[in-house]
Amino acid sequence: IVHIAALNKDRKIDDYQRIYNKIAEKIREEDEYDGYIGYGPILVRLGWHSSGTYDKTNNSGGSYGGTYRFKLESSDPSNNGLQNAAKFLDPIYKEFNWISHGDLYTLGAVCAVQEAQGPKIPWRPGRVDLPETETPANGRLPDANNGADYVRNFYARLRMNDREAVALTGAHCLGRTHYKNSGFDGPWGAASNSFTNEFFVNLLNEQWKLEKNKSGNYQYDSPKGYMMLKTDYALIQDPSYLKIVKEFANDEASFFKEFASSFQKLLENGIDYPKGAPQYIFKTLDEQDI
Numbered sequence: 310i311v312h313i314a315a316l317n318k319d320r321k322i323d324d325y326q327r328i329y330n331k332i333a334e335k336i337r338e339e340d341e342y343d344g345y346i347g348y349g350p351i352l353v354r355l356g357w358h359s360s361g362t363y364d365k366t367n368n369s370g371g372s373y374g375g376t377y378r379f380k381l382e383s384s385d386p387s388n389n390g391l392q393n394a395a396k397f398l399d400p401i402y403k404e405f406n407w408i409s410h411g412d413l414y415t416l417g418a419v420c421a422v423q424e425a426q427g428p429k430i431p432w433r434p435g436r437v438d439l440p441e442t443e444t445p446a447n448g449r450l451p452d453a454n455n456g457a458d459y460v461r462n463f464y465a466r467l468r469m470n471d472r473e474a475v476a477l478t479g480a481h482c483l484g485r486t487h488y489k490n491s492g493f494d495g496p497w498g499a500a501s502n503s504f505t506n507e508f509f510v511n512l513l514n515e516q517w518k519l520e521k522n523k524s525g526n527y528q529y530d531s532p533k534g535y536m537m538l539k540t541d542y543a544l545i546q547d548p549s550y551l552k553i554v555k556e557f558a559n560d561e562a563s564f565f566k567e568f569a570s571s572f573q574k575l576l577e578n579g580i581d582y583p584k585g586a587p588q589y590i591f592k593t594l595d596e597q598d599i
């Protein structure tokens with residue numbers, strides 16, 4: 310399968326910055342969502358899940374076709390709860406319906422990371438809405454009840470190495486698990502809407518206890534009320550992953566650098582960009598004094 314980015318000569322950076330600002334202002338405005346976590350974390354998750362269906366073996370899935378908009382994909386149990394992010398973006402799509410869904414979902418995730426004081430994520434437009442027939446089957450997104458070998462194997466399908474895999478999981482500094490969505494619960498303490506390297510610091514510094522929760526899933530819980538999935542905890546069980554976790558816990562700048570490149574790669578998996586395809590780095594609201 311080949312997906313070539315469609316270059317749209319009529320749209321320039323300020324067209325996309327306008328959409329970025331609309332999303333950023335709406336995140337700022339609707340701050341009460343999910344116990345005042347806000348919409349940032351779930352917008353990041355939507356961008357990740359619409360890209361995480363990619364399969365390098367036949368270059369299928371991924372963000373290009375915007376197929377999350379079809380019921381087959383949005384009703385994948387792995388996508389439980391993401392309807393809230395899609396509803397958040399609906400009115401913005403209505404106002405700027407010249408953008409493709411794939412570009413909107415990924416732009417929303419980039420906006421959410423940057424507005425949470427995370428790194429700048431370079432972003433390239435050109436995804437094209439594909440028909441429902443192109444929707445990947447359910448089951449391509451990862452299952453949390455697994456260890457390091459599964460994690461390594463899963464990320465290999467997305468062309469991600471150990472360093473990229475650890476960096477990407479660092480997005481679990483944001484938001485929280487929701488029992489009704491995934492059968493995991495917590496953290497009950499302050500779930501964050503700021504993008505930092507805390508995920509790695511907590512992994513190394515907290516005492517973790519493997520517990521069976523009321524839905525029969527296993528998760529790691531800490532005395533402070535934090536939680537980690539088995540796939541999170543795997544990052545300190547495996548020697549190669551552990552080395553990288555320590556680096557990111559001790560050097561937030563190096564985490565930010567690796568996250569920025571890995572997240573862009575994740576959001577662009579499967580897309581061929583022609584020579585000269587424009588790449589944008591959006592200003593945050595703060596940088597525009599908005």
Ligand code: HEM
Binds near residue numbers: 463486490
């Ligand atoms: C092995 C890989 C991964 C697994 C098994 C996994 C699993 C999960 C689960 C079970 C939840 C809770 C969903 C809910 O109950 O609402 C969650 C939330 C989240 N995930 Fe992951 N995840 C993985 C990788 C990633 C990656 C690569 C990113 C982004 C780069 C990411 C970003 C998020 C965010 C931001 C949330 C919080 C969403 C919210 O607060 O509503 N995750 N993840």
Ligand SMILES: Cc1nc2ccc(F)cn2c1N
Binds near residue numbers: 482485496535536541
């Ligand atoms: C703070 C926080 N956010 C998340 C998101 C997903 C997950 F699995 C765990 N998380 C934790 N501990």
